[in-house]
Every structure is written in C-alpha cells, then in structure tokens.
Amino acid sequence: MTDPHTANAIVEPLIQVGMSLPEIKWPYLVSLTRLSLALALGLLIGLERERRGKEAGLRTFSLIALLGAMGGTLGDNYAYLILFLVGILTVFLNVQRLRTDDSSELTTSAAMLITCVAGILCGKGHTATPASIIVIVTALLAWKDRLTGFSLGLTENEMRSALLLAILAIVIYPALPVGAIGPWKLIEPRAAWVTVILIAGIGFVNYVLWKLYGTRGIVMTGFLGGLVNSSITVSELASRARDNQRDTVSAAYRGILLATAAMLIRNGGLLLILAPAAAFSALIPFVLMLVINAVWFFIDTDTVKKTVETQTQTVELPLPFSLSAALKYGLLFLILHIAGVIAQQGFGEAGFYAVSLIGGVVSSASAVAAAASLVTSGSVPEHVASTGAVIASLASVLINLPLVLRAHNRGLTLRLSVAMLSISVVGIAGAFVAKPLLGFLLEAFPMLSQFN
Structure with a gap:
C-alpha cells in the first residue's frame, strides 16, 4: 500500500507543472443558452450552404459554430486554438476542392471563419452582434446571383x-x-x-x-x-x-x-x-x-x-x-x-x-x-x-x-x-x-x- 506522504509527494509536482486543470462550474441555463444560439446561427448559414450544394453544409457549419461557442466559453486561449483549427480545416477544404475541381471554395471558407468567430462571441455572452453578423453573411450568400448581376x-x-x-x-x-x-x-x-x-x-x-x-x-x-x-x-x-x-x-x-x-x-x-x-x-x-x-x-x-x-x-x-x-x-x-x-x-x-x-x-x-x-x-x-x-x-x-x-x-x-x-x-x-x-x-x- 502506498504511503500517503509518498502519494502527495508525487501529485504536488504534477499540479505545479499544470497537468491538472482546475474545475470550473458553469451556470447550466446560461451555458445552454449560449450554445443554443451558436447552434441556431450555424444552422442558419449552413442551411444556405447546403441548399447551394456545397461540401461544407448544414452539419459542418453547425459544428463550427458550436466549437467556437465552446472556445469562447473556455477562454481566449481555447478560442484562438479553435479558430486556428478551423483555419486549417478551410485550407484542407480548398486543397481537396482543387484536387477534384478547378475552383476553390474561398467564399465558403470565409463564411466558416466568420461562423467560428460568431460562435466565439456567443460563448462570451454576446447575442445581438453575432446574430446580426450571421444574418448579414447569410443574406450576402443567398443574394449571390442578384448582387453579381448588379455589380457587373x-x-x-x-x-x-x-x-x-x-x-x-x-x-x-x-x-x-x-x-x-x-x-x-x-x-x-x-x-x-x-x-x-x-x-x-x-x-x-x-x-x-x-x-x-x-x-x-x-x-x-x-x-x-x-x-x-x-x-x-x-x-x-x-x-x-x-x-x-x-x-x-x-x-x-x-x-x-x-x-x-x-x-x-x-x-x-x-x-x-x-x-x-x-x-x-x-x-x-x-x-x-x-x-x-x-x-x-x-x-x-x-x-x-x-x-x-x-x-x-x-x-x-x-x-x-x-x-x-x-x-x-x-x-x-x-x-x-x-x-x-x-x-x-x-x-x-x-x-x-x-x-x-x-x-x-x-x-x-x-x-x-x-x-x-x-x-x-x-x-x-x-x-x-x-x-x-x-x-x-x-x-x-x-x-x-x-x-x-x-x-x-x-x-x-x-x-x-x-x-x-x-x-x-x-x-x-x-x-x-x-x-x-x-x-x-x-x-x-x-x-x-x-x-x-
């Protein structure tokens, strides 16, 4: 049987070097509200991409929004990490697209990054700002043909x-x-x-x-x-x-x-x-x-x-x-x-x-x-x-x-x-x-x- 003093001598150095994370208790309703808003916004913009037949559609944008919300809830370091990972995902999406087709998915990639940032804002407690951003972005994506014809x-x-x-x-x-x-x-x-x-x-x-x-x-x-x-x-x-x-x-x-x-x-x-x-x-x-x-x-x-x-x-x-x-x-x-x-x-x-x-x-x-x-x-x-x-x-x-x-x-x-x-x-x-x-x-x- 291990001596308690010996166990403490082993655990304390581990705690000091950061191998044990502190436990954080989040308010259930507040956290659920923030995650739900991020999910709703991801579904909104994902629905438009899915309707257009894009590879990144309903599920992808919903998951990205949830990832961003969790990163915003965990803290700035996690938010930056998740934004970086989503950036890698957009690079992978464009590489795969270029292998199979002649065009890239720059617009969808930009929308994915914006969705991630909006999710982070939701995780930090913002409501009107991320909602307005996603609605505007979705409108721009939906009105692509009309805006293109007007600009030309x-x-x-x-x-x-x-x-x-x-x-x-x-x-x-x-x-x-x-x-x-x-x-x-x-x-x-x-x-x-x-x-x-x-x-x-x-x-x-x-x-x-x-x-x-x-x-x-x-x-x-x-x-x-x-x-x-x-x-x-x-x-x-x-x-x-x-x-x-x-x-x-x-x-x-x-x-x-x-x-x-x-x-x-x-x-x-x-x-x-x-x-x-x-x-x-x-x-x-x-x-x-x-x-x-x-x-x-x-x-x-x-x-x-x-x-x-x-x-x-x-x-x-x-x-x-x-x-x-x-x-x-x-x-x-x-x-x-x-x-x-x-x-x-x-x-x-x-x-x-x-x-x-x-x-x-x-x-x-x-x-x-x-x-x-x-x-x-x-x-x-x-x-x-x-x-x-x-x-x-x-x-x-x-x-x-x-x-x-x-x-x-x-x-x-x-x-x-x-x-x-x-x-x-x-x-x-x-x-x-x-x-x-x-x-x-x-x-x-x-x-x-x-x-x-």
Missing part, C-alpha cells in the same frame, strides 16, 4: 456616384465640428451635412431598388424614405416621373403617398414614445390624416394594376446622385434652422408654433421631438405640444406640393395636390375637434384616463 452592370458614372456618397458620409462628416458654432451659436454644421447625406443616400437607394426591381422599387423607397425625410423622398420620386410613362407616374404617385403616410406614422410614434400624454391629445388628427391618405392610395390600386398590365416600357434612369441638389437642400436646411432658433428665443408660445411650422418644412421629426422634450421638461402644456406636432406634420405635407412640380406632369400634380390638401384639411379639422372630443370620450369611458 454598374457603369463608371454609377460607381463614381457611390464613391462620392461614401466620401460625404465617411470622410467629410466626421471632420465637421460638433455642436453649434458661430458668435450666436446658430449654425450646426453636422446637422446641415446630415441633410446633404440623406438626400444623397435616399437618391442612391432609390436608384439601386429601381435597377433591381423596376417600378416596384420606387414604392419601397417611398415608405422607407418617408421614415427618414419625406420631403427629400417626394422630391426624388417626383423627379423619377419626368419620363411621363404611365407605370412610372403611377408608381411615383403611390410612393409619394406612402412617404407621406410613413412621415405621419413616424411623427406619431416619436410623440408616443417621448410624450405619451401629448400623443393621446394628437391621436385624432393623426389617425384622420392616415385614413384619408390610405383612401387615396387604395383608390389608385386598381388603375395601377391595369396600367402595369397593359403598358411596360424601358425606363431611362438618370444618375443616382446629384451633388448640386444635395448641397442646395443642405443650405436651405441651414437657413431655416437659424430662423427657427431665432424665433424660439424671441417669442413664447407663438415662437414655439413658429418653430414647429419651420421645423415641419425642414424636418418634422425634429420639431416633434422638440415638442415632446418641452412637455417632459414642463415648459409647454400637453395640448400645446400636440398642436405643435400636428402643425409640423401638416407643414411637412404641404411643403411636398411644390416638390411635386419636379415631375412636370400636370395629371400627377393635380392628383397629389387634391390628396395633400384633403389630408391637410382633415388634419386641421381633427386638431380643432380633438380637445372637446377627447374630453367627451374621457367622460364616457373613464378607463381611457390612464393613457392621458
């Missing part, structure tokens, strides 16, 4: 427009000073430049969607662009209808109405998040404006369907980005911003309404956010803030009418003028009847008071 079809002028947009957003914007400058602190260079980037970006996105999807893209841009800046979007959509073709004119009409609806939804949602009580007061005019907007949109649906079926012609697309137009809009934004600040400082409640009106012309979202912040700080009553939000939204609707003239199409201008004016009239009427009607509803239904 780019002209030199289109590529130059994309590079110019990148310079505006990535190079010039960070170099501008932060906050207000000047002796009276009235000029905000970054705020003005954001407007320049917006008009350039929306124009470029509109161009890409149009090139990919035809006239369907203009409708998609209408709603998405309206969430950012409806005036810029309307101006861009109207310019696309200059060819006077019936399908593009109808698409521009629907896109502009969708941009207006998106602006109203955005402003109402912003007010609801920042000042729920003010949003409750503005509920009636916003709902009425959206209803009228929807009526005009769906009235045109049958006509559009018939038009698209009977006539489809090739559309000559102009360049996706105009620097001069973007700079002009940025200058206009800067002038109106300075005027709004001066009006707010010089007047009281009337100044607030003036700022709301000017803000609606330039950026109704900013005006609505300002109204909500003033309610939160107690500077203005709830009904004043809600009225200001409605004024800003109405101004944003009405300012679109001159922008529609860019289409040089009398029929489109007339239809949109009637639609915009009716939306504005209903909004004004709703603002007048909102206070007494809400008071009646609160008396009839006391349970609504919890939202007020």
Whole structure:
C-alpha cells in the first residue's frame, strides 16, 4: 500500500507543472443558452450552404459554430486554438476542392471563419452582434446571383456616384465640428451635412431598388424614405416621373403617398414614445390624416394594376446622385434652422408654433421631438405640444406640393395636390375637434384616463 506522504509527494509536482486543470462550474441555463444560439446561427448559414450544394453544409457549419461557442466559453486561449483549427480545416477544404475541381471554395471558407468567430462571441455572452453578423453573411450568400448581376452592370458614372456618397458620409462628416458654432451659436454644421447625406443616400437607394426591381422599387423607397425625410423622398420620386410613362407616374404617385403616410406614422410614434400624454391629445388628427391618405392610395390600386398590365416600357434612369441638389437642400436646411432658433428665443408660445411650422418644412421629426422634450421638461402644456406636432406634420405635407412640380406632369400634380390638401384639411379639422372630443370620450369611458 502506498504511503500517503509518498502519494502527495508525487501529485504536488504534477499540479505545479499544470497537468491538472482546475474545475470550473458553469451556470447550466446560461451555458445552454449560449450554445443554443451558436447552434441556431450555424444552422442558419449552413442551411444556405447546403441548399447551394456545397461540401461544407448544414452539419459542418453547425459544428463550427458550436466549437467556437465552446472556445469562447473556455477562454481566449481555447478560442484562438479553435479558430486556428478551423483555419486549417478551410485550407484542407480548398486543397481537396482543387484536387477534384478547378475552383476553390474561398467564399465558403470565409463564411466558416466568420461562423467560428460568431460562435466565439456567443460563448462570451454576446447575442445581438453575432446574430446580426450571421444574418448579414447569410443574406450576402443567398443574394449571390442578384448582387453579381448588379455589380457587373454598374457603369463608371454609377460607381463614381457611390464613391462620392461614401466620401460625404465617411470622410467629410466626421471632420465637421460638433455642436453649434458661430458668435450666436446658430449654425450646426453636422446637422446641415446630415441633410446633404440623406438626400444623397435616399437618391442612391432609390436608384439601386429601381435597377433591381423596376417600378416596384420606387414604392419601397417611398415608405422607407418617408421614415427618414419625406420631403427629400417626394422630391426624388417626383423627379423619377419626368419620363411621363404611365407605370412610372403611377408608381411615383403611390410612393409619394406612402412617404407621406410613413412621415405621419413616424411623427406619431416619436410623440408616443417621448410624450405619451401629448400623443393621446394628437391621436385624432393623426389617425384622420392616415385614413384619408390610405383612401387615396387604395383608390389608385386598381388603375395601377391595369396600367402595369397593359403598358411596360424601358425606363431611362438618370444618375443616382446629384451633388448640386444635395448641397442646395443642405443650405436651405441651414437657413431655416437659424430662423427657427431665432424665433424660439424671441417669442413664447407663438415662437414655439413658429418653430414647429419651420421645423415641419425642414424636418418634422425634429420639431416633434422638440415638442415632446418641452412637455417632459414642463415648459409647454400637453395640448400645446400636440398642436405643435400636428402643425409640423401638416407643414411637412404641404411643403411636398411644390416638390411635386419636379415631375412636370400636370395629371400627377393635380392628383397629389387634391390628396395633400384633403389630408391637410382633415388634419386641421381633427386638431380643432380633438380637445372637446377627447374630453367627451374621457367622460364616457373613464378607463381611457390612464393613457392621458
């Protein structure tokens, strides 16, 4: 029988040289959640590779994601080791591919390395970041044919427009000073430049969607662009209808109405998040404006369907980005911003309404956010803030009418003028009847008071 002292004398040196690892107790649910997320992400990207008939498919990507998650859970050294081993696996995959075929699997190899890194992030407790990465990578892999066809079809002028947009957003914007400058602190260079980037970006996105999807893209841009800046979007959509073709004119009409609806939804949602009580007061005019907007949109649906079926012609697309137009809009934004600040400082409640009106012309979202912040700080009553939000939204609707003239199409201008004016009239009427009607509803239904 071995002497205990002799056994200890043998074991202790082994422990000192690292032949025995310390025991680590992991929380079961936390560890299972991290591994499950990694497995789900591996299955997602592996499913796309399996569908493409690649050698590394569903099982391979799932195992790589799990390996990465286990490495991230064990620690950095294990994570580096597993990433190195996956790198060797990608080399082996390409060697085998070159032996049996003339092409390599560079895209699949890159996807395997990204999946491993995403798994490591899952193992370290990250959730949104690895999930977003895998979703983006899977989308890029799934849209291979469409992206390849689009890139091969780019002209030199289109590529130059994309590079110019990148310079505006990535190079010039960070170099501008932060906050207000000047002796009276009235000029905000970054705020003005954001407007320049917006008009350039929306124009470029509109161009890409149009090139990919035809006239369907203009409708998609209408709603998405309206969430950012409806005036810029309307101006861009109207310019696309200059060819006077019936399908593009109808698409521009629907896109502009969708941009207006998106602006109203955005402003109402912003007010609801920042000042729920003010949003409750503005509920009636916003709902009425959206209803009228929807009526005009769906009235045109049958006509559009018939038009698209009977006539489809090739559309000559102009360049996706105009620097001069973007700079002009940025200058206009800067002038109106300075005027709004001066009006707010010089007047009281009337100044607030003036700022709301000017803000609606330039950026109704900013005006609505300002109204909500003033309610939160107690500077203005709830009904004043809600009225200001409605004024800003109405101004944003009405300012679109001159922008529609860019289409040089009398029929489109007339239809949109009637639609915009009716939306504005209903909004004004709703603002007048909102206070007494809400008071009646609160008396009839006391349970609504919890939202007020």
